[in-house]
Amino acid sequence: MIDFFKGRRQKLLQLKVWRENAVQKKAAPSAQDVFEQCPECNGVAAKADWAKNLSVCPECGAHRPLGAYQRLALLLDQGSFRELNENLVAGDPLDFEGYPEKKKSLQKRSGLREAIVTAKGKIEGFTAIVAVMDGRFLMGSMGIAVGEKVTRAAETAAKEKLPLIIFCASGGARMQEGILSLMQMAKTAAAIEKFQQAGGLYIACLTHPTTGGVTASFASLGDFTLAEPNALIGFAGPRVIEQTIGQALPEGFQRAEYLEDHGFIDAVVPRKDMKATLGQLLRLHRKGGARHG
Amino acid sequence: MDDIRTVNRNNEPAADNGSQEDINVKAENGAVMDSAVKDGAVKAEITVKTEGTLKTEGMAETAVLPAAAPPVTDNPPVAGNGDKTAQEAQEAQEAEEAEEAKKALTPAQRVALARSISRPGTMQFIKALFTDFFEQKGDRLGGEDPAILGGVALFHGQPVTVLGHRKGKSLDENVHCRFGMPTAEGYRKVQRLLRAAEKFRRPVITFIDTPGAYPGLEAEARGQGEAIARCLALMSTLKTPLLTVVIGEGGSGGALALAMGNRVLMLENAVYSILSPEGFASILWKDKSRAGEACDVMKLTAADLLKLGVVDEILPEPEGGARSAGPGAKEIFRTVDRALQRHLAELQKQSDPARARYQKFRGMGSGFLQVASKENL
Numbered sequence: 001m002i003d004f005f006k007g008r009r010q011k012l013l014q015l016k017v018w019r020e021n022a023v024q025k026k027a028a029p030s031a032q033d034v035f036e037q038c039p040e041c042n043g044v045a046a047k048a049d050w051a052k053n054l055s056v057c058p059e060c061g062a063h064r065p066l067g068a069y070q071r072l073a074l075l076l077d078q079g080s081f082r083e084l085n086e087n088l089v090a091g092d093p094l095d096f097e098g099y100p101e102k103k104k105s106l107q108k109r110s111g112l113r114e115a116i117v118t119a120k121g122k123i124e125g126f127t128a129i130v131a132v133m134d135g136r137f138l139m140g141s142m143g144i145a146v147g148e149k150v151t152r153a154a155e156t157a158a159k160e161k162l163p164l165i166i167f168c169a170s171g172g173a174r175m176q177e178g179i180l181s182l183m184q185m186a187k188t189a190a191a192i193e194k195f196q197q198a199g200g201l202y203i204a205c206l207t208h209p210t211t212g213g214v215t216a217s218f219a220s221l222g223d224f225t226l227a228e229p230n231a232l233i234g235f236a237g238p239r240v241i242e243q244t245i246g247q248a249l250p251e252g253f254q255r256a257e258y259l260e261d262h263g264f265i266d267a268v269v270p271r272k273d274m275k276a277t278l279g280q281l282l283r284l285h286r287k288g289g290a291r292h293g
Numbered sequence: 294m295d296d297i298r299t300v301n302r303n304n305e306p307a308a309d310n311g312s313q314e315d316i317n318v319k320a321e322n323g324a325v326m327d328s329a330v331k332d333g334a335v336k337a338e339i340t341v342k343t344e345g346t347l348k349t350e351g352m353a354e355t356a357v358l359p360a361a362a363p364p365v366t367d368n369p370p371v372a373g374n375g376d377k378t379a380q381e382a383q384e385a386q387e388a389e390e391a392e393e394a395k396k397a398l399t400p401a402q403r404v405a406l407a408r409s410i411s412r413p414g415t416m417q418f419i420k421a422l423f424t425d426f427f428e429q430k431g432d433r434l435g436g437e438d439p440a441i442l443g444g445v446a447l448f449h450g451q452p453v454t455v456l457g458h459r460k461g462k463s464l465d466e467n468v469h470c471r472f473g474m475p476t477a478e479g480y481r482k483v484q485r486l487l488r489a490a491e492k493f494r495r496p497v498i499t500f501i502d503t504p505g506a507y508p509g510l511e512a513e514a515r516g517q518g519e520a521i522a523r524c525l526a527l528m529s530t531l532k533t534p535l536l537t538v539v540i541g542e543g544g545s546g547g548a549l550a551l552a553m554g555n556r557v558l559m560l561e562n563a564v565y566s567i568l569s570p571e572g573f574a575s576i577l578w579k580d581k582s583r584a585g586e587a588c589d590v591m592k593l594t595a596a597d598l599l600k601l602g603v604v605d606e607i608l609p610e611p612e613g614g615a616r617s618a619g620p621g622a623k624e625i626f627r628t629v630d631r632a633l634q635r636h637l638a639e640l641q642k643q644s645d646p647a648r649a650r651y652q653k654f655r656g657m658g659s660g661f662l663q664v665a666s667k668e669n670l
Contacts, residue, residue, distance in 0.1 A: 091661040093601065094592055113665060144658035151655065173546075173567055175577050178592050179603050182567040183657035185546055186553050189522055190529030190651050197530065215518030216506075216546040221526055235518035235546070236508030240572075244508045254513060264516050 006079025013081040016069040019111035038062055054271045063228045063271055065208060067110075068117040068134035071167060075130065075275055076121035084118045084129070085152055090144035090177065099176045103138070112137050114145045115170070118153045120162070124279030126286070129157040132167040135209070139171030142214055146174070147184025150218055151191040154202075158194070163201040163282055168219040172212015185217035192221045201285045203278065206233050206256065206265070224281055226269045227256035233265075398562070400588040404570060406562040406614040407541045408504075413617035413625065414473075415442050415457030415500040418540060421626040422633070423448055423455060433485055436478030436515075440470045440507070441551075443486045448498065449634060454490035456483060456551055457500030460541075462617075473542075474507035480520035480550055487527050494533055496637060499551040501539040504569050506547030521550040528553035529654065532647050534640035536633060539563045539595075539604065540615075545572075555643075555650050556636045557603065559595040560625070561610040565603065566593035602657070608632055 037044050043059030050057070054074060055064040066074070072081055092100050107113060115137035119130050131153045133140045142150075150166065157164040173181040196202055204222030208231035215235050227233060234254040242249055252258050259265045269277045398406075406412070419426050423446035431437045443456040460466075460473035490497045506517055528535060537554030543565030552565075559565065567573070570587040574580055577587075592598070595607040608628050611621035643649055 087665045089663050089665045090658065091663055093658070093661050094590060096590060144661050147658065148662055175567060175573055177658075177661075178567050179565060179598060180601060180658040180661065182545065182549055183603060183654065185522075185549055186525050186529070186654045187657050189525035190553075190654055193526035193529050194651065213546055216521035216550075217525060218522070220516075220519040220522035233518075234513050235506065235521065236513060240508045241510055241513065245510055249510065253510070258514075262514055262516070264519055 003079075008079075009081050010079040013069060013073050013076075016111060017067070017073050020067040020069045038064075056271050061229070061270075063208060063230065065135050065169065066271075067136065068112065068132040068167075071132045072117065072119055072121065072130065074271075075123060075278070076119070077123065077125065080122035080127075082120045084120060084156060085149050087113060088145055088149060088152075089113055090148070092177075093144070093180050094176065094178045096176045096178075106137055110134070110136055114149065115140045115142070115174075116146045116149050118149045120156070123165075123275060123282060126163070126279065126282035128163045128165055128282065129153050129160075130165045130167075133169040133207075133214075135169040135171075138174060138176070140169045140214075141171050141174035141181070142184050142188075142217075143174035143177040143181050144184060147181075147187050150184075150188045154188075154191040154195040154200075158198050158200055161200075163203065163285065164192075164195060165203045165205065165278060166218060166222075167205045167207055168210040168214055169207045170210055170212065170214035170219075172214060182213065185213045188218040189221060192218045196221070196223065201281075203281055205269075205274070205278075207231050209233070211235065211237055220264075225265050226267055226274070226277065227259065227265050228274075229256055229268055229270055231256045233259050400564070400591070400594050401570075401585045403562045403594055404542075404564050404588050407564045409614065410462065411616045411618070412541055413615055413622065414460050414462065414502055414541065416459060416462075417617045417622075418457070418500055418538075418626070418629065419446065419455055421622075422630050423453070426455070429486060429489075430482075431485075432478045432481035434478070434481055436476075436481070438476050438479030438482060440473055440475040440503070441479035441482050443482060445495070448496075448637070451637075452493070452495050454486055454495045454497045455499075456486055456497065457540075458503035458548075458551070460502060471507050473503040474505060475503065475547060475550075476507045476509065476512040477515040477517045477520040480506075480517075480524050483524050483551060484520075484527055487524075487531055491532050496534040496536065496641070497531065498633060498637075499535070499537045499554065501537060501543045501548050501552050501563075501565070502541035503544055503547050504542055505544035505572075506550070521546050524550040525553060529651055530647050531650070534637060534643070534646045535650065536636055536640070538608075538629060538633070539565050540629075542569075544569050553650060553654060555640050555646050555653065556605045558606050558608055558629075558632055558636070559598060559604040560608050560615060560629075561595055562614045563595060564593040565595075565598055566591050602660070606632065606636075 034047060035044050036047050036050050038057040038059060040062035041057060041060035043057060045058045055066050056062065057064065112134055116131055116133045121128065121130055131150060154164055173185065192202055202222050203224045203226065204219050206219055206225065206227040208228060210219050210231065210233045212235065215233060232254055233256060238249055238254060256265060256268045260268050426444055426446035428442065428444040440459055441456065442459040443454070445452060446455050458473045458475065459470045461470040487497065506512065506521060535554045537552045537557045539552070539557065539559040541563055543552065543563065545568050548565065568576070570584040570591060571581050573591055574583040574587040592601065595604060598604045599607055611624045613621070615625040616622055640646055
């Protein structure tokens, strides 16, 4: 019986992954459907090879962005995925022209409701609350719904005494929802702090790109902070900084390795090792130090 | 008018844990979220009520704060009778014109006023409202940022920690303070002062006046984002009352990092937004020159923010906007002083300001949450 539900859950997640992949598909088949070029090294590899390599360039190792469901499928133990607050969305506080329509069309195309998916699942046998942001949904920007889902994820984790893992990928606070997006920084930072003060373990995983209001709130508050190789991580965007200081930025500035050198990240973890690394951290917190996990 | 305030206040600490959990449960069941709907209704009501009247929010505030209204007349006219009436008539006409001008202020005009160099900054407010101010410098981690001004002072005899953005009043000062744009060191100084305030059980009063955090190479290298995030986390648990006054520009996370007040008060012509209008235009429309247009859609004026529940009270400014010198200055300092006294007295009666503050910010934007139907996908 349990196996039956596990199977169902896994199928549901696979369906979501398939739905997500449908975004990139075009009507007529062409070379682009079979092969994909790496924007970093211009190397061309078969799509199948990209997929096998977890969307990491087989040639140069560049980590391409992953869809939220894809990431969950890679990360979670078979059949453990259960989505939380799946249908939670937000209105249009600024009455911003074209915003509701844009969201609707993105929802249709991507199969995502919002720029974040929150779920309960198992990583190497440890149950955790996992939130994954998706950069394809309005740059992964944080509006009211994203802020609320992060907050609820922290609240659920606190209530069920589970560890919290958030994969960040965001352009920052969502402009189209104005000041209330800014307020989500306060809301999420407060929720994470409350969760941590209650003894909860929070692991922040920063992926390309993590910037703006997300960096200046929950992304920077992890008990552990991991990052994918070469991910852009910062508060102000590189272009804005270049304009301010009037000169070109040094090579590698604001990249994961740069942040590691400057003391803001515990480890840069390649995608293929992420699950094992998280498993290790969860195992280390199983007893003792924290009450959770 | 009073209703509006009450509604916004109710958003705040009154919502206890129980009702918050209700929201969660109901949303997870996919049912209609009562409280969201209720908030929505309240919002609609506000819109209806304010459509005609709230345009002059100054009026709303003077109704509540009658004592702050009488103009300061240091030199009452002593001229002859005939002169006096003529003068009075002229004054009345001028006042009327000014009132008209005030009503007609566009958001872009308010942005310009909020950025005006003649507007009182944090330093001017500290000098006018506090005594015995002792400035605390440095983050104790190797840096000092003049764009953040903070220290201990007496507020009507009571020790408080006071913090704010410093823009400076001359070009040299402006450059020295990076026009009020703090770096990571500034935000770490804020953290140090917040911890000290908690240790000595001092209430904290913050003044917001910044275009945003400084977008510089070194600020990034030293963890600008982390420094701001840590400020937010610290403020969310601060055990003493925290009062925030938006006095000029409130731009982006750089402003929010000091602005998680139990009460957030805002001067009538101050602005507070997710990003500067220039930044907003360049991100959304890839065109900085559309900043004026951005001002109109961003809802960054005090009246807009009161409706959204982001600020709790609007403090009226003298005609032509607040100035750091002249008779109008006295008026604005007195208005802010009285509002701070009143709110501080209220907050000090609260048993758990940290919890109330958490609930206040926990509810930000809840009125706009919806549960989507399945068909959309």
